[in-house]
Amino acid sequence: MKTLTEMGASIENGRVPARIFNDPEIWELEKTKLFGKVWSFLGHESEIPAPGDYVTRYIADNNIILARDEHGEICAHLNMCRHRGNQICKAEMGNSSHFRCSYHGWVYKNSGELVGVPYLKAGYDGRLDRSQWGLVKVRVGTYEGLIFGTLDPDAPSLQEYLGGFQFYLDIYLKPGPSGVEVYGPPDRWAADTDWKICAENFSGDGYHTPVAHQFGFQLGYFPSSGSSHNLGWAVHIPGKGHAIGLGHTPGLPPFVGYPEALVEHMQHTLSQGQLDIFAKTRTAVGTVFPNLSFLIQPFSPIPGEPGVRFCTMRLWHPTGPGRMEMYSWCLVPRDADADYKERAYQAYTLAFGQAGTFEQDDFENWTNLTRQAGSSLARDLEFPYQMGMDLKPVTDWPGPGVAVDRYVTENNFRNQWATWLSYVGEQR
Amino acid sequence: MKTLTEMGASIENGRVPARIFNDPEIWELEKTKLFGKVWSFLGHESEIPAPGDYVTRYIADNNIILARDEHGEICAHLNMCRHRGNQICKAEMGNSSHFRCSYHGWVYKNSGELVGVPYLKAGYDGRLDRSQWGLVKVRVGTYEGLIFGTLDPDAPSLQEYLGGFQFYLDIYLKPGPSGVEVYGPPDRWAADTDWKICAENFSGDGYHTPVAHQFGFQLGYFPSSGSSHNLGWAVHIPGKGHAIGLGHTPGLPPFVGYPEALVEHMQHTLSQGQLDIFAKTRTAVGTVFPNLSFLIQPFSPIPGEPGVRFCTMRLWHPTGPGRMEMYSWCLVPRDADADYKERAYQAYTLAFGQAGTFEQDDFENWTNLTRQAGSSLARDLEFPYQMGMDLKPVTDWPGPGVAVDRYVTENNFRNQWATWLSYVGEQR
Amino acid sequence: MKTLTEMGASIENGRVPARIFNDPEIWELEKTKLFGKVWSFLGHESEIPAPGDYVTRYIADNNIILARDEHGEICAHLNMCRHRGNQICKAEMGNSSHFRCSYHGWVYKNSGELVGVPYLKAGYDGRLDRSQWGLVKVRVGTYEGLIFGTLDPDAPSLQEYLGGFQFYLDIYLKPGPSGVEVYGPPDRWAADTDWKICAENFSGDGYHTPVAHQFGFQLGYFPSSGSSHNLGWAVHIPGKGHAIGLGHTPGLPPFVGYPEALVEHMQHTLSQGQLDIFAKTRTAVGTVFPNLSFLIQPFSPIPGEPGVRFCTMRLWHPTGPGRMEMYSWCLVPRDADADYKERAYQAYTLAFGQAGTFEQDDFENWTNLTRQAGSSLARDLEFPYQMGMDLKPVTDWPGPGVAVDRYVTENNFRNQWATWLSYVGEQR
Amino acid sequence: MTTVVSDLITLSVQRFLAEECLALDERRFRDWLDMFAEDGRYEVPVRVTREKDAEWQLSPRSRIFDDDKRTLEIRIRRLETDFAWAEQPPSRTRHHLSNILVDPGDDPGTYLVRSNCLIYRSRGDQAAYDIVSAQRRDVIREDGQRWLFVHRWAALDQSTVSTHNLSFFI
Amino acid sequence: MTTVVSDLITLSVQRFLAEECLALDERRFRDWLDMFAEDGRYEVPVRVTREKDAEWQLSPRSRIFDDDKRTLEIRIRRLETDFAWAEQPPSRTRHHLSNILVDPGDDPGTYLVRSNCLIYRSRGDQAAYDIVSAQRRDVIREDGQRWLFVHRWAALDQSTVSTHNLSFFI
Amino acid sequence: MTTVVSDLITLSVQRFLAEECLALDERRFRDWLDMFAEDGRYEVPVRVTREKDAEWQLSPRSRIFDDDKRTLEIRIRRLETDFAWAEQPPSRTRHHLSNILVDPGDDPGTYLVRSNCLIYRSRGDQAAYDIVSAQRRDVIREDGQRWLFVHRWAALDQSTVSTHNLSFFI
């Protein structure tokens, strides 16, 4: 595809073709070459705490059962009966040791083995080798409660795939010795939006905040934007696509918004390098390539009142060209008290849930953008990605990856697009 | 298409690719190579008893007028004006000797001739040769009241196409000297379901009954399933794709559910070979390739009460990849009394009409199956079709085709898929 | 595409392939080869009278801002931010000197210049050359208040493109010294209809009137159709595709339906040649290639009562294969008094607005036609276009183009299709 | 301008119909069945697209539902099993009822109740949903302090129904 | 909490509106026309998408319908011919009416009636259907024992209407 | 057959709910806010697709809306700015309300009001529209001559909501 072959050079010059944000051919490539290869997020361990617990999720258009088997092992399988393809698990969450197909009754253990076949003798005359017809397995890997799956047997380990980004994920995942848990099931909704613009936005688009969320400044949620808004760091893992934006506001107390006790905790759960950075971090907005994002932010439902630090984790699940479904969770520190968790969740619903005031505006912009990007004139246009091209990496940066000393910049995005191209353009 | 070229060998080894159940490319091939060649069911003679009567039906995406012309001849034409393509008949049924186009007023006889052209002289100056612009004719053929049509002028005769399957169709069509009639217009509804899984199911999927319709055993409609459920025969016509499953329950009175008088009749309307088989048949579920199916079954609305034998005829009309529209008729013996017909129809509505308790579960399974089959992982999978591969045909079978002495088996399906492939894969 | 290569010869022989009326491949070609090259109608000057006024319109799937800039210049731009492609103007009409993007706040003048970029220094370090990132400009041209735009920088001038058809447009546009104005914003609705059948119909399909609008004769709106209905002229501009049908009813007073004063005016606004023709014209129905049409017609809401001459302008905006959106305006003479304008508009709403009694039937026919044309059998059929093939052009015709002395004929259509092919078939 | 039926009756019937919908949407099918008289009938005819002047558009013979209280009870017993796959997981239906007209029925103590019903149905985790529109014409009867359905008659407004099965009640 | 208008009136008007919908959906267009006063008007403005603070979104000039009783009667005469192709075969419409608010009108004996209307439309054998949503603001007048429409005003909730023609009444 | 609640109350509450919808659809958000008691709550739980016999389908923890009057007022202040992009241009919503059931509440002077709401939403010049269906269970309280919402509880009928954001109220 011409667009893609030229794209490599364009990115270096700070340009990305518009068409990739809403194009049927691109979607076909993404389904197999990208989502067939990467590690995709499936769920959080706290969603399936007990043996038999399961949730159903997706990798591209594949419906996946994520379950904890009877031995407590986490496993993932295609939610499709091997006999004729019926969907065997029809709920989004539940608990079951086995799945029985409602068409002809094949029975599978939640660990995938085919254990029951009616008429195995009287029908198949022993011809059917049950061991050959278990559920299609999906490789899983975990980091600090996050469960990922890949459809590629030859994919590198999750650890290698994350490539050091774990250092930054800890700001979301290790606020205390017991880590985090989901507050409850995720918000889920559909939108005519391309997943990639969301993933880009959450890998550190400090640029949009003062405008896309201008009401927030108007209502006094934030100090008036301006020069201070540009303070912070943008960090990415070269060749991996992962990236994070760290916003810093001078004068804010360290770890503002966290309860005392938790800040105490972190002294032990986090490394010194992490503490140095996270203490100064007001906002942390990052993306695990390709489509899992996080945001942590101090927020007070009523402007001016003391706030809490809420954390949202979101999966931008693609369902077609320029079409997606959203999963949005609120993560809370396991060690926080019920009241803090509740207040953090309320802040989340008001700001970033499906009816969240910030969420609303992002999706309006993204949906309009996606529609325009699909037009015939747009197909030959490029977008500028030239911010921070002259920036030198911070030399004494305590963490992995490449960090630049600025919050409003596009270094992260260029790496993200180069990585995307390395999959879709088959350069890997 | 790679899938299809490999498919031939797979079928022999009892494997069928999953992707064919929901794939846009397959649908494009089916439209022209399959439905452009086969004999498709259009309607039953009792739907258009009088001259001028018509119904509109479809062959793939082509809207067809099936009419009885003024001489009583049955004929079928594309429901499209030759002038600019307007739809000339806008009702599903009615009576009319002529069709007048509502755009420029061309008039056609129900036998297809173009007989009226406004401004023929003043506009066309005699240039337009009316005989060249009649409605596009569709070849028709009939068997015992069933009317079929083919778009292929070179197609073999209907008789040759049925290839002996008539022997088995008679169980549905010849319960008496006057045969059958439709009880009324068909149920019609749309579903995100691939037509082929329905056609397969109705060519003798005894395997699904105890599970997909398990409630029926629970409520006491049937004797508890089990070994006895496997008794019966599966018969198919090699190379033609037609197939039928004949379920047998030892101890049931012959022709159970039919009124005395009709059973009397059949002694004369059916051959000895047919009588031998049909008398022992509890359930007969069969498919005329590609997408017309029948089911006859004794059924009592209230479990335990004496039942009647209802007969449903259904057309699985494809409208897109993994998308279809359903036509479901109830056939009743012309010679039965009004009360029997009414009771048979009530049994049909409760069991197999659009709101039928059995119908409901089939379509739920088929729709879920179709969705899963369209996913990218499913595209490279195969389904096992290995039941009964070692079965030897019954040697003294009184009917045509190949019969095996088992109800739960897949012999019929393998022949069905091989036939399907011979069209779509262009091996014929 | 085979269809198109053969199409040229077919047209000469009076045949046009059915498939072009509803085909995905054709639509793909039209988007770039046709609508990427032609002059498309955008709006009327009276819709944006003052500086800052704008309306948003479309060229194929491209959303366009048509604005009058602060110097009163009319200009058109793609309604898409160059930064990430967000839609910058979200209203259908309004007044604004600048457009500010709601995602990152880039600001454009309504004349397209990029004048505001947040963090231009602090983010782009001066790397971003604003002059390179203005809105994508669309070339505009006007004739008598009509504003057209083209996406092709090398397109001929609008004047050359219209190629003399202006002579006939004047019947709609110059009823007085001040020309016409839109009565108000257009009706707008969506339909599963191919835009081309509408454009053909309005380039002089006198053939459909007596049948498609038969109710009108029934209710006494028109003298019974018949031979008189064929009186008039069909005129087209060879190679340009523009065409008009002029219906003539002997005995009608000249310019029937216009107020005295206006008829007076026209003596000065129109040329003698125009006056000769227009005075005799009852109905004028014409199309500016490809998809802008006009109709002027004397009409009395209550049959028999004295009527007025209403004028409708309509844009058949394509949105997909066999899918379109309609814009329908009522044009009124600027110099007419308020009462006449009001009465003309009422006549329009009753006859040709979205709920217009004539409009309703046209769209019903066109929608049915479009559906049928998309079927697999229809794809290999052709439609006859043989009317008037033997007609000799009127020799002493006072206007440009080729005129034939008949109202019910297809000369205009053959030229229209040949022109369409010259774009889509890339013969130009 | 005054209606034959008292406002008291009208409001009481409106409430009865709303309670019926709630029983269906909350899947209290036994409560719903209790709202039917012992001799109650439940009927949904098959619709056919005919020309304007056709004798009928609702088939005088074919029916989608053709139930008495006994067969309705069978349908409900089925839904109570673990094997009614069509409703596993349960459909989320919402019966949006409107245009209720209450008039005296043919038999004393009975009323003819006409209404419109827009049924919304969502299944599983699919964002797509079904909507079916229906006209209803019921006959109800007073039974002490409550109403009972003597006859539920409903006609769908499509001739090709746009939902893959009718495992819910109209 | 008590409304200015008596419950008797409110229920009577609710019934009147429901009967109007029934007349339309059962295609008894003459019955429908009879519900209009001789000086009755029928109006549907054109809607335009404007910015939040725009002066108007419903055009003060452009209208989709702009009828008096005489032109309504013309539309109905048209529907009575065999040549109203837009309604051949007839659309199956269902006017789902809700949110009825009855208030005293400006003139004595008149009432301002506001309501919401969701119109479902199915045509031919197509499984696809149209839905249009509208707000209505009617003025009705007492006329002896019945109500009459003095003014039917309805606005569709789309600026691009998603049905191929408006051959039905709102 | 007689309901516990007087017809007077029932009709008055029906009117109150219709006026609420009108306030929302006419974007008179301050009027809407005034309909809430000072201690009023606004709640919309997250729905999950579960098996038939699951303990819950509406999450006991996750909520889409979880507001008190103060946060509702924040949402409205936001909508009053020029920067609430989600509603720029404004959505055209229409709350089609039906199946209203009024019953005495737990506390004296309060009523439990259950209703169904079909919300139609159209945006910009798009012909496509959104429809969401919801069940509502409100607690209202008499306050002198008017009603006040003590608790608005609404549940959407989808587990994957088919609209790109919820910038409107249910």
Ligand code: FES
């Ligand atoms: S499809 Fe699962 S058992 Fe047959």
Ligand code: FES
């Ligand atoms: S389309 Fe049928 S007469 Fe023209």
Ligand code: FES
């Ligand atoms: S998309 Fe317009 S400023 Fe970024």
Ligand SMILES: [Fe+3]
């Ligand atoms: Fe944002």
Ligand SMILES: [Fe+3]
């Ligand atoms: Fe079955």
Ligand SMILES: [Fe+3]
């Ligand atoms: Fe016309």
